[in-house]
Structure formats: structure tokens, C-alpha cells
Amino acid sequence: MDIQLKSRVKCIDRPVGEVSRLILSQTTREITDMVVRLDANGREIVVPVDGNTSVRPGPEVVLLYPVDRLEGMPGFRRGDWEEVEVAEFAPHLHVHQGEVLAKFPEAERDLSRRRFFFWASNAIGALITLPLVWPVFKYLIFPLYKGFDNAWVRLGKADRLPAADSPVLLEFTRTPKEAYMVNTVKKTAWAVKASPDLLKDVYKGDPERVFKEADGQPIWENKGVEYIVYSGKCPHLGCAYRWDETDKRFICPCHLSIFKLNGELVSGPAPRRLDTLPVRLADGQVEIIDAEYKAGEHGKKRIV
Amino acid sequence: MLDIVYKWIDERINLKGLQNKMLNEPIPGGARYAYVFGSALLFIFAMQIVTGILMMFYYAPTVDHAWQSIRYIMEDVDYGWLIRGIHHWGSSAMVVLLVVHATQVFLWGAYKKPREMVWIVGLLLAQVVIGLGFTGYLLPWDQKAYWGSVVGIEVAGVVPVIGDFLARFLKGGTSAGVLTLNRFFVIHVMILPLSLMGLAGLHLFLFRKAGPAGPYKGEPAELERKKEFFFPKQVYKDSVFMLMVFAALVGLSYVWPPELMSKANPAASAFDPEPEWYFLAIFQLLRLPIFAGQWGEFVGAIVVPGLFFGLLFSLPFLDTRKERHPLKRPIATGGLVVFFVSMLVLMGIAVSTREALFHHDEKLSALGMEIYYTKGNCAACHVIAGLDEEIRGAPGGAIGPALTDEADVDKRQVGGFLEWQIMHLKDPAKLSPGSIMPPAAAVGLTENEMIALVHFLGDHTKGLPGKGMEAFKKKLETASAAGAKP
Structure with missing residues (x-):
């Protein structure tokens, strides 16, 4: 009991x-x-x-x-x-x-002892976790900032392009090595065989003409080439835009940004004009450097 | 600031009470380093989750890219070796600590009433950990992974009646391939970790309900007087040990990064499969003659381990005496000793068998080196970095693959090196399609010369053939001087 x-x-x-x-x-x-x-x-x-x-x-x-x-x-x-x-x-x-x-428990009455073990345990916890912070951060960001690929990519034969000042959408295939495998990516760019007036009109400023490495070293200047190639992505938010033959202007279907043939913004939310790409003529082929620029910013900031 | 947040939450959910309940667990007799192993297991499991999640940022669970993605982690990604290293060594550390933890509970009689359920859930946890080791072994999809897992799946296949279904279920069909990797992946990263979390939670809950067993000797009144709370001293001791475990994992990863053998090749017949070290004992058991044949295999691979685990599960019900002192429980303690001795013997035999498949022979290696640089003229097409410069004054040719690390290649690690190399020397194009290397017969090598050559290839990175080196170099110099005169 x-x-x-x-x-x-x-x-x-x-x-x-x-x-x-x-x-x-x-x-x-x-x-x-x-x-x-x-x-x-x-x-x-x-x-x-x-x-x-x-x-x-x-x-x-x-x-x-x-x-x-x-x-x-x-x-x-x-x-x-x-x-x-x-x-x-x-x-x-x-x-x-x-x-x-x-x-x-008698031992637990001693507050300074409790405090000592508390801080000692915390210090050990820090010894375990803090050394991992930097490696884990580096591990995670490893593929984020790769150097630019400045290889020349063939767009197509120059004599196939239509008469002066009418843009045409050209498709090209890239096979970049992404991490551990080769990937096949189809991309597009707008190419124009340009009249002298149009050339003068487009290549007014440095950003359209001179192309630089991430460290600021110039790699190419669009000089003496009678072709203009615009990146296929709208500078607003990266949509694929179209050519409106009747009104002679580019229209982005996503948010209705409208650009002139010379790339200037007519109306719409886009923050800047169309992005020109480095272009050259080699063996009768139009070749470009497949650069990409950050969408949504005033400046033309290269990311690929 | 933190105080304000704490107070705010405390007002609503009685954080203080919760905290006291978690931390003020009385430990009879006080905190001890003997009690750190359970916490250390929880710590490694947490590390496995973190490193496992990190690896999933890059790993691709498909047969055509799993191996490449692991190589990417190991060779390209910053600190990838560290993340995979901690995960790799962590799995072994978990098995080691599991054995230590369970052995301690066994020796201290802590499985007895009222802690039977803690013990049973602990055994389930052990099986989940073994399952994690087995399924994780396949994921890199290299030779070792593929062959180790194929053997493991075949073991499941020998279970009567359901064996065939079980093997098919694991393989996702009739042969190990695309779906097998998917299945092992989902079992490894979802099913087993979730089970482990659930069971570990239950294990802790049951443990806290029953309370720590405390030392196996000592007067209860004395232990009651000396008791301490889990926090802070036991927490401190636990963290000291965790830091040691952590340092060991990082150190091991740095000194011996986990290897990645060549990509899985179901056609590599010369490959001697071998499982992870903690399966070696049962692997060796299956080599014993009494476990030969379909039924023998079933007995060796399923019945014996099954009986062993069955015995462990029923232990608290078979051994209901209150006595906890290991020296006063001769049958239990004796049984444990017998178990460990037999495990170690089986593992020892397995390891020595592996060594026997390729043994070092200095004389043969010296002869092999001579053939390599003279009669075989292998250096015309192959590079052995370092050695070439020392012996012929210039690096070897670049037509064939470099043989600098030939001794380290997968075939060597698990035996079969000799057989594979001899087969390859005899007919290179058969084993390496497209190879333009001339067959040994075309160079006029005899069988014995081939064996010597392979011994040299297997030994040169170890600094062999040692003393024979100087004499050999002299011989070579006089030979070339003589050759240059006429």
C-alpha cells in the first residue's frame, strides 16, 4: 500500500x-x-x-x-x-x-559553473560551425560567376540576308559545357544588313560599338562591318521580341516595348535600347559573340 | 533585443518551461564522457543531412551523369572534396559510433526494464543506418558502387518466395541500371532519412520517458546525491566529443578524400566487387563453403544476420535479471566478446584475401622496370611522371595514356589488377576498343615478362623497386653508352 x-x-x-x-x-x-x-x-x-x-x-x-x-x-x-x-x-x-x-542537484546551485559550461559549449559549437561557413559559401557559389565566352559564333551566310535595312531573325545553336555535361541550347538574334545611314544611326555611342571583358579590357569594336546584330532578348525582362514589317519597328509582345530599327526605344517599359552584339564578317559568314546583358537595367551590363 | 523576443515568445508558449523540461534531465551519478555517443550519432546524422543536401545541389541521379556529376563535385567545385569527404567518412563514423553506442548499452545492461523500447527502437535505427550505407554506396555510379550494389541486390534475391520480387523491386526491373539508381537515390535521400528522423525522435522520447540508466554500479542513494542535469555539463561533454568527431571527419577528408573509381561498367569481368568495410564480415561469411549453393547463401546472407538481429531484439525479454554489472553477466559479456572476435576474424580474412590477389615482389618489379624501358619500349608511348626523367632523362611519349597513377587505378584496389593487365597486354584492343597499342606477342614478350611488367606497373608509385633502382640505372647507362659507340 x-x-x-x-x-x-x-x-x-x-x-x-x-x-x-x-x-x-x-x-x-x-x-x-x-x-x-x-x-x-x-x-x-x-x-x-x-x-x-x-x-x-x-x-x-x-x-x-x-x-x-x-x-x-x-x-x-x-x-x-x-x-x-x-x-x-x-x-x-x-x-x-x-x-x-x-x-x-547540489552541483546545479553553482551559477558560475553553469555559466562556464554554457559558454564553453557555445564556443565549441562555434568552432564546429564557423569553419564551415566559408567552404559552404564557396561551394554553393562556384558556378555562379563564370568568365565570358568570347568565341565567334556563325549566324549564317552574309549573302542570304535580305536587302538593306530589313531585319531577319536568325537561329543559332550553342553547345556550352555546363558543369558536368555538354548542353545544347538554341538561341536567336536579329541581324540587319545596314545602310550607311542606319550604321551611323546605331553606332552613335560607345556601348553600341565597343565590347569589353569583365575586367574592362576591350575585346572588340564594331567598326567597318555593315551588319548590325541585336540580341534576341528584350532588354526589359528578356522576352523574345518581333519585327513589325508594316510599321517598321520591333515590338515586344510581353509588355509592349517598341523599338525603332536603330534599336532606340519608342515607347513601353524597357529601360534601354536594344542590345547590339559584336559582329564580324568572316569567309562570307556573319559571326557574332554570343553575349547576353542583364535585363531591366539602364546600363548595358554583360552577364554571359 | 534577443531577451525581448525570448520574453515575447515565453509569455505565449511557456518557453522557459519547455526549456527546463528539455535541459533539466537528471543524470544519476552526474555527467560523464561515457554518455556522449548517442549525442555524437545525432550530430553526425545532422552533418550527413547538411552535406547530403549540399551534394544534391550538383549531383544528378541518372546513370549517364551521376558519375560525371560526382567527378565535378570532387574536382571542380570549391570544397567539393570536403563536403563529399565529410559525408563519406561520416557514414563510416556513424557505423563505428553505432557499434560503440550499442556495445555500451549492452555491456551496461541499459536495455533492461524499463528501457526495452528504447533498445528496440535503437536496433531499428541501426538497420536504417545500414540501409543508408548500402543505398548511398551505389550513388556515385563508379565500378565499386555498381558491383558492390549488384552483389547486395543478389543477396536480397536469395530470400525464398519473395526474393525474386524483392530484387526486382530494388532494381526496378530485371537488371541493375537506370531505375536502380533512381530507386536507390529516393530510398537514400527521402525514405531512409525520414525514417531515421522519426525513429530518432521516438528513441529520444522513449529515452526521456524512461530516464538515463546511469552507471551499472554504485549505491542508488549515492547516485541520487551526485546527480546532475543534462544541461550544462553533459551538453559540454557532448560538444567536446562532437568537436573531436568533426575534426576527425575533416582530417580524414583532407588526408584521404573519398575516391571515385572509373565509371560503372557492367562488362568489366576482371573487377572484384567488394562492399563497404562494415559489410566485409558478412561478405566473407558468404565465401565459406558451408554457405555455398542457393540455400547456403540464404542461410549465410539472411538467416544468420536475421537470427543475430532477432536475438538482439529479444534480448531484453530473454535477460530479465536486474543485474547490470558486465562482469556479473558472463553469458552476455562472453557472447559480445565472441561476436567481436568473429567479426574481426572474418574482416581480417576478407582483407588478406584481397591483398593476396596482388602481392608485391621486388625482384619481379625490378625486372619489370627493365622490360618497360628496354625490351618493351613502353616509354615510347607512355609517361610515368618523375620516373621517366630519372631513368631515361626525358619524359615518355604521349601517344598512349599516362601510366603515372596506374598502380592506383580501381582494378588495383580490389584485386584483379594482374589478370586485367595481362589480358590487356595480350590483346589491348579487346579490352580497350580502338587502342593502337601493339599486342605483347608483337613485341616478343613472354608470359613471365608480362607478369614482371605488371608487377612493376603495380608497384612504381610506391617507390619500388627500391634498391634495385641504382643498379638498374647504371646498367642502362652502360648499355646506352655501348649502343652509342658503334
Whole structure:
């Protein structure tokens, strides 16, 4: 039979008080002691529950020794003990929250010790995670910033292009090595055989004429070539735009940006004119450097 | 700032209470380094998840690009060797710590009442970890991966009645290929990690319900008096050990980056398949004559491990005595010793068998080097960096592939090197289609000379043939001086 709270406690000679709390050993998960509130002075003492403890119906706890022995038993100080969750520890004990206490670990009273181990653990955590930050960052960004591919790509035979000042959409295939495999990508560009007037009109400024490496080194200048090639992507948000033969203008179907034949923006949301590409004539073929520029920005910033 | 956020959350969900519940777990007898292994396993699992996710940024689970993508990770991507290295060594470390953890629980009798369920879930976790090792082994799709997994799948195939279905299910058909890789991939990165997370959560929950077992000896009153909370001292000890594990994983990855053999080739008959080291014992078991034949194989590969795990599962029910001291439980402790000794013996035999497939012979190597640079005239087409300059004063020709690392190639690692090289020398075009290398007969090499040549190829990166080198160089010098005179 279990000891219950409020049970009367008797020694062999006379009654002494009642059970006010139960003490649990977290190691054995058994009740090891009980707290008895003495009738005489209301003092609480910790009494071991052992072979000399007998539980009788009533309920009543009988201590099989004389009352004098209680004098040697320690007083109950609440601060030495902590409440434990009954359900976690002693489902067989039939007691309620707050009735069962366990010894508060002596070592955990020392706050500076706790603080030391707390910071030491954090320092070790930092020693494990911080050295990984840079490698993981480098690992993830590895393929992000590749150098430009400045190879010349054939667009088609120059004599196949229509008469001056009428643009034509040319398709070309690129096979870049992407990471671990060769990929085949189809791309388009608008090519125009340009009249001297148009050439003059287009190649007004440096950005249209001079092409540079990422580090600012010039790699090509569109000079003495009577062809103009525009990147097939609208500078607004990268849509493929079309040529409107009736009105002689380029129209982007996505957000209705409209450009003149010389690439200038007529209307619409595009932030800049059409992007000219480096172009040359070699063996009767029109060749370009397959550059791409960041969409949505005023400046012409090369990304591929 | 952080305080304000903490307080705000605490007001709403009693964060403090939750925290106390998590951290104020009393440990009978106090914190100890003996209790760090479970936490270390959790730590490595977390590392495996992180490095595994990172590898998926580049890995392609298809037979035509898996191998290339791993090579890309290893050779191109910054710190790819580190990420894959931690993952590779982490898998071995997990098996090692698992064995240590389980052995400790076994020796300390911590599987006994009321912790039976913790033990059982732990055994399930062990099987998930083994499954992760097995499925992850295939993913790089190199020779080792392919052949190791094919053998593993065949093992599943010998189970009576359902074996054929099981093997087909794993392969995604009749042969190991496109779908096998897909299946192993999804099992490795989704099914098993999720199972592991669930089971590990359950394991911890059950553990916290039952409480730590504490030392196997000592007076309960004494242990109760000396108890400490999990936080902060045990947390500190756990993290010290985690740091050691972490340093070991990084160090191992740096010194021995995980290898990537040549791409899987189902036609490479000279390749001797070998599983990961923790399967070596059972691999060797299957070589024993008593486990030959269909039924023998079933007994060796399924029944014996099955009985072993069955015994472990039923352990808490067979051994219901309260005694936890390992020295007072002679049957259990003796059984553990027998188990470890037999595992080590089987692994030792497996390793020595592997070594026997190609053994070093200094004399043969010296003879082989002579043939390489004189009669065989191999240096006309092949380069052995370093050695060429030392012996003939100039690098070898570039017509054939360089042989500098020939000793390190896959065939060497798992035996079969000798056989493969001899076959190749006899008829190069047969093993390497399109090769223009002349067959050995055309050069006039005898069988013994070929064997010597292969020993040289297998040894030269190890600095052999050692002492014979000086004498040989002198001989070569006088020979060339003599040749130059007339």
C-alpha cells in the first residue's frame, strides 16, 4: 500500500503528525522519504521510508520506533527540493502534481559553473560551425560567376540576308559545357544588313560599338562591318521580341516595348535600347559573340 | 533585443518551461564522457543531412551523369572534396559510433526494464543506418558502387518466395541500371532519412520517458546525491566529443578524400566487387563453403544476420535479471566478446584475401622496370611522371595514356589488377576498343615478362623497386653508352 498525503503518522508510542509531501529518488523512481509535519510545533522533518515504515488502512503510517528517534532527523527546507512531474516519474505512485519532490542537484546551485559550461559549449559549437561557413559559401557559389565566352559564333551566310535595312531573325545553336555535361541550347538574334545611314544611326555611342571583358579590357569594336546584330532578348525582362514589317519597328509582345530599327526605344517599359552584339564578317559568314546583358537595367551590363 | 523576443515568445508558449523540461534531465551519478555517443550519432546524422543536401545541389541521379556529376563535385567545385569527404567518412563514423553506442548499452545492461523500447527502437535505427550505407554506396555510379550494389541486390534475391520480387523491386526491373539508381537515390535521400528522423525522435522520447540508466554500479542513494542535469555539463561533454568527431571527419577528408573509381561498367569481368568495410564480415561469411549453393547463401546472407538481429531484439525479454554489472553477466559479456572476435576474424580474412590477389615482389618489379624501358619500349608511348626523367632523362611519349597513377587505378584496389593487365597486354584492343597499342606477342614478350611488367606497373608509385633502382640505372647507362659507340 502506498503512503498517501495527509496520512496520520504514528510512532510506536504515540501519534506525531501527518504526511505533507513525498520525496522521490530520480535514480530509482521510488519514494525514499516523506515529509512529516509535527503536531507539536508544526515543524516539518524528512523521514526515510524504509523497513521501519508500515502503512495501515486509515490511512495511517506507523513508524516502528519510538518518537525520540525523530529528533535526529533533518528539518525540511523547501529550497533543497524541486517539484517533479509525477507522470514522468512515478505512474505507479498515485500522487498529484506538487505532492512529490526530488532533491535539487547540489552541483546545479553553482551559477558560475553553469555559466562556464554554457559558454564553453557555445564556443565549441562555434568552432564546429564557423569553419564551415566559408567552404559552404564557396561551394554553393562556384558556378555562379563564370568568365565570358568570347568565341565567334556563325549566324549564317552574309549573302542570304535580305536587302538593306530589313531585319531577319536568325537561329543559332550553342553547345556550352555546363558543369558536368555538354548542353545544347538554341538561341536567336536579329541581324540587319545596314545602310550607311542606319550604321551611323546605331553606332552613335560607345556601348553600341565597343565590347569589353569583365575586367574592362576591350575585346572588340564594331567598326567597318555593315551588319548590325541585336540580341534576341528584350532588354526589359528578356522576352523574345518581333519585327513589325508594316510599321517598321520591333515590338515586344510581353509588355509592349517598341523599338525603332536603330534599336532606340519608342515607347513601353524597357529601360534601354536594344542590345547590339559584336559582329564580324568572316569567309562570307556573319559571326557574332554570343553575349547576353542583364535585363531591366539602364546600363548595358554583360552577364554571359 | 534577443531577451525581448525570448520574453515575447515565453509569455505565449511557456518557453522557459519547455526549456527546463528539455535541459533539466537528471543524470544519476552526474555527467560523464561515457554518455556522449548517442549525442555524437545525432550530430553526425545532422552533418550527413547538411552535406547530403549540399551534394544534391550538383549531383544528378541518372546513370549517364551521376558519375560525371560526382567527378565535378570532387574536382571542380570549391570544397567539393570536403563536403563529399565529410559525408563519406561520416557514414563510416556513424557505423563505428553505432557499434560503440550499442556495445555500451549492452555491456551496461541499459536495455533492461524499463528501457526495452528504447533498445528496440535503437536496433531499428541501426538497420536504417545500414540501409543508408548500402543505398548511398551505389550513388556515385563508379565500378565499386555498381558491383558492390549488384552483389547486395543478389543477396536480397536469395530470400525464398519473395526474393525474386524483392530484387526486382530494388532494381526496378530485371537488371541493375537506370531505375536502380533512381530507386536507390529516393530510398537514400527521402525514405531512409525520414525514417531515421522519426525513429530518432521516438528513441529520444522513449529515452526521456524512461530516464538515463546511469552507471551499472554504485549505491542508488549515492547516485541520487551526485546527480546532475543534462544541461550544462553533459551538453559540454557532448560538444567536446562532437568537436573531436568533426575534426576527425575533416582530417580524414583532407588526408584521404573519398575516391571515385572509373565509371560503372557492367562488362568489366576482371573487377572484384567488394562492399563497404562494415559489410566485409558478412561478405566473407558468404565465401565459406558451408554457405555455398542457393540455400547456403540464404542461410549465410539472411538467416544468420536475421537470427543475430532477432536475438538482439529479444534480448531484453530473454535477460530479465536486474543485474547490470558486465562482469556479473558472463553469458552476455562472453557472447559480445565472441561476436567481436568473429567479426574481426572474418574482416581480417576478407582483407588478406584481397591483398593476396596482388602481392608485391621486388625482384619481379625490378625486372619489370627493365622490360618497360628496354625490351618493351613502353616509354615510347607512355609517361610515368618523375620516373621517366630519372631513368631515361626525358619524359615518355604521349601517344598512349599516362601510366603515372596506374598502380592506383580501381582494378588495383580490389584485386584483379594482374589478370586485367595481362589480358590487356595480350590483346589491348579487346579490352580497350580502338587502342593502337601493339599486342605483347608483337613485341616478343613472354608470359613471365608480362607478369614482371605488371608487377612493376603495380608497384612504381610506391617507390619500388627500391634498391634495385641504382643498379638498374647504371646498367642502362652502360648499355646506352655501348649502343652509342658503334
